[in-house]
Amino acid sequence: MTATSHPEFNDQTEALEVARVFADAIRGKTVLVTGVNRGGIGFATAEAFDSIDELKLKFPSVDYRPLVINLSSQQAVRTAAAELLSWPDVPTLDIIVNSAGIMLLPERIINEDGIEMHFATNHIGHFLFTCLVMPKLIKAAEKNPKGSTRIINVSSASPTFSAMRWSDMNFEKTSKELPEAERPNYDVHRYWGEPDAENKSYIPLEGYNVSKVANVLFGIAANARLYDKYGILSLALHPGVIQTELVRSLGAGASTSLVAALDPKLGVGKTKDGNENYGAYLADCQISDRARPLAVSSDEAEKLWELSEKLVKERFAW
Numbered sequence: 001m002t003a004t005s006h007p008e009f010n011d012q013t014e015a016l017e018v019a020r021v022f023a024d025a026i027r028g029k030t031v032l033v034t035g036v037n038r039g040g041i042g043f044a045t046a047e048a049f050d051s052i053d054e055l056k057l058k059f060p061s062v063d064y065r066p067l068v069i070n071l072s073s074q075q076a077v078r079t080a081a082a083e084l085l086s087w088p089d090v091p092t093l094d095i096i097v098n099s100a101g102i103m104l105l106p107e108r109i110i111n112e113d114g115i116e117m118h119f120a121t122n123h124i125g126h127f128l129f130t131c132l133v134m135p136k137l138i139k140a141a142e143k144n145p146k147g148s149t150r151i152i153n154v155s156s157a158s159p160t161f162s163a164m165r166w167s168d169m170n171f172e173k174t175s176k177e178l179p180e181a182e183r184p185n186y187d188v189h190r191y192w193g194e195p196d197a198e199n200k201s202y203i204p205l206e207g208y209n210v211s212k213v214a215n216v217l218f219g220i221a222a223n224a225r226l227y228d229k230y231g232i233l234s235l236a237l238h239p240g241v242i243q244t245e246l247v248r249s250l251g252a253g254a255s256t257s258l259v260a261a262l263d264p265k266l267g268v269g270k271t272k273d274g275n276e277n278y279g280a281y282l283a284d285c286q287i288s289d290r291a292r293p294l295a296v297s298s299d300e301a302e303k304l305w306e307l308s309e310k311l312v313k314e315r316f317a318w
Helices: 015-021 041-048 053-058 074-085 117-132 134-141 186-191 204-230 245-249 255-262 298-312
Strands: 031-033 095-098 149-154 232-238 281-283
Touching (some): 074 117, 074 134, 095 255, 134 204, 134 232, 149 255, 204 298, 232 255
Parallel strands (some): 031 095
8 A cells, every 4th residue: 555654744834944955866766847936935945956057056966957847738748748859968858746826817818729828727727737747757767666766646636525517618607507516615616715606607716726636636647648558656645735926816835745746655546445546636744635535536636637639639649
């Protein structure tokens, strides 16, 4: 059964402490972290990986390489992926941490690809980029122990109270028109200042919630395709409630990202206590069993993979 190596790690554990414990798992690895703007979780994650200006001052012996990517545009994602694939001196990619994200856009925005902006950026952008650079992940997996080549998706607490909105991905219907399983958690939205969520179509927090559930399901579907065949492991996590630039429209931090990326005891989970995919979702540096069943369902994950391929107009098979 998948587990963590350090049960003493918790919501107070610092990312650099996790990095020190797993230093051997970092040394010599090529790690890509999206969203490394100063003040964000991604920057803290990159710092803990010992991995441009400010980091170079602290860790001058580490080789850094910037990659500009606009995750809200599929064309921009394809351009960035092509650039990474063209780097001959970076033949492998050992770990990718999909940490970039947007949150609480006050108005509904449909991007150039016809997709609601939270979902387009937080899920589809990462899905497409990860799939496109897969050859370098597979190349890394050929030399790494099974499960140590990883795709890490930074989610949130959303999977503990939300599910996918399959019948209305672009938020055109009111919440009360949705099938019951797809309706928002009204209590959560009342807490966040949306007392009339039943009668609203676009709710900023719900746009974010759906994209964060997708982060978990993406990892589950990826494991079904990559773990047994190549030894590539994908996990998702809730980093905690952190004061970063993500909540510009509005403790823990990067430590759980580091545990997910580096702890050798983690693996593909099985059904536990009737719940699927135990181990696919972490919080407070430990495996969490608080995600709703629909947020860790293999059937939901396959449905998401099919939708994602349809939206990017490309099928992936390795």
